[in-house]
Amino acid sequence: MPTPANEFATNAPATPAASTVAPVLGDKEFEFIRHVVGVNAGIVLGPNKRQLVQGRLARRLRELGMQSYAAYCDFVREAGPEELVRLINAITTNVTAFFREKHHFDALASYMLPEALERNQASRRIRIWSAGCSTGEEAYCIAMVAAETLPAAPRWDLKILATDIDSNVISTAAQGVYPLERLSTVSEARLRRWFLKGSGELAGYARVRAQIAGLVTFRSLNLLHPWPMRGPFDVIFCRNTMIYFNQPTRERLLERFADLLVDGGYLCLGHSESIHSANGPFRLVGKTVYRKVTGGRDGG
Ligand SMILES: C[S@@+](CC[C@H](N)C(=O)[O-])C[C@H]1O[C@@H](n2cnc3c(N)ncnc32)[C@H](O)[C@@H]1O
Known part of the structure; x- marks a missing residue:
């Protein structure tokens, strides 16, 4: 045996x-x-x-x-x-967070949106693009700040476009439902004002309120492909996305962003991204914030 x-x-x-x-x-x-x-x-x-x-x-x-x-x-x-x-x-690397690199949202409230309100008085239209939006946190933060900054009346036509190449993150983003631990960087006041705490099956989660979600349109879009939108945009966020591209692709992308931005509009990049050319249309005006200073696009 x-x-x-x-x-x-x-x-x-x-x-x-x-x-x-x-x-x-x-x-x-x-x-x-x-x-x-x-x-x-x-x-x-x-x-x-x-x-x-x-x-x-x-x-x-x-x-x-x-x-x-x-x-x-x-x-x-x-x-x-x-x-x-x-x-x-x-x-794809989809790391993101609510109010990541918060200085951009402070800049949005303190001068980007006030300047757009001034510039676009005739059209009463404001357009913002979150390019490389991942699971949507960035776009919803833009929407919260805009909803807090824009005057309630008379109403403005505010739209935020949020795009990403990754179709999985786009469907997560469009649901607007996040585990509570992902909301630790959102203030108590904003949580109460802009989120609905889940119960039952959604216990431990919160949903972005319709008032905020309704401002954002999520779409799959490869930044290398032709873009269906014509702009002009008042602000473009393209943060922590161009770092994955090579230099010629970044430069081409910056030219295309400039084409879609209104004169005086802003481009926000991620903390490790920068624009080197001093002769191009972008001027550094804040921490990774660039202002478009020349170009043919009309505002409004
Ligand atoms: C690290 S996340 C940045 C998310 C957010 N902007 C932030 O800063 O928190 C980078 C995103 O870029 C997207 N991305 C990568 N290549 C892309 C491309 N060619 N076109 C569009 N999006 C792309 C990825 O899918 C990913 O969700």
Whole structure:
């Protein structure tokens, strides 16, 4: 009769079952994914991002029941645009927070919106774009600040467009429902005024009130593609998004933002982003706040 130890030794496989071993992202497949993501989303994945890419795609491979990245890359080649969207959704970095880099919201209240009110008296229209909005916190913060700053009467036509390449974050954003711990950076007064605390199934969550949600339109949009909107915008937030792009893509994007901004309008960038050209249309006027000083677009 074998001892329990022998029994174990006899029955145990020499190596773990293939399905329990996480596939490893090899050189060729990493190069392919870097290329596809770079060309289609503008996102630059440096050679040091291999582990990150492997980690972010592991779940997708499991969902597809695939054992190797070679099989997954073949699938991406054959499956077309739908899988490309899934691949890009998995790769994007969506870190965000309510009132992240709060100085931009202070600037919005103290001079960006007051100047727009002055400039747009005839049209009574204000347009703001959150480009690379992730799960919507940035856009809802803009809406809260605008609702607090704009005069109640006579009414203004305020619209906030919020876009992202990642269709998953856009659907989360459009729901406007957040776990309470994500609201720790929202003041008590704003929580009471602009959120509804959930109960029952939504206990532990809060929903953005309709008054705020109604100001924001969420859309999937790849910043590299043609943009359907004509502008002009009074303010564009594009924060912590251009850092993922290469320099030519950033420069082209800045030109396109300038084209859509009203003269005197503002562009807010993320804390590690900046505009170097002194000859272009943007002047640094605050911490990562740029004012468009020249250009052909008309306000109002
Ligand atoms: C780190 S989040 C920034 C969120 C927010 N703006 C903030 O600062 O908190 C960057 C976002 O850019 C989006 N993004 C990356 N490449 C993009 C592209 N080509 N077009 C549009 N959005 C893109 C990502 O999906 C991600 O949600």
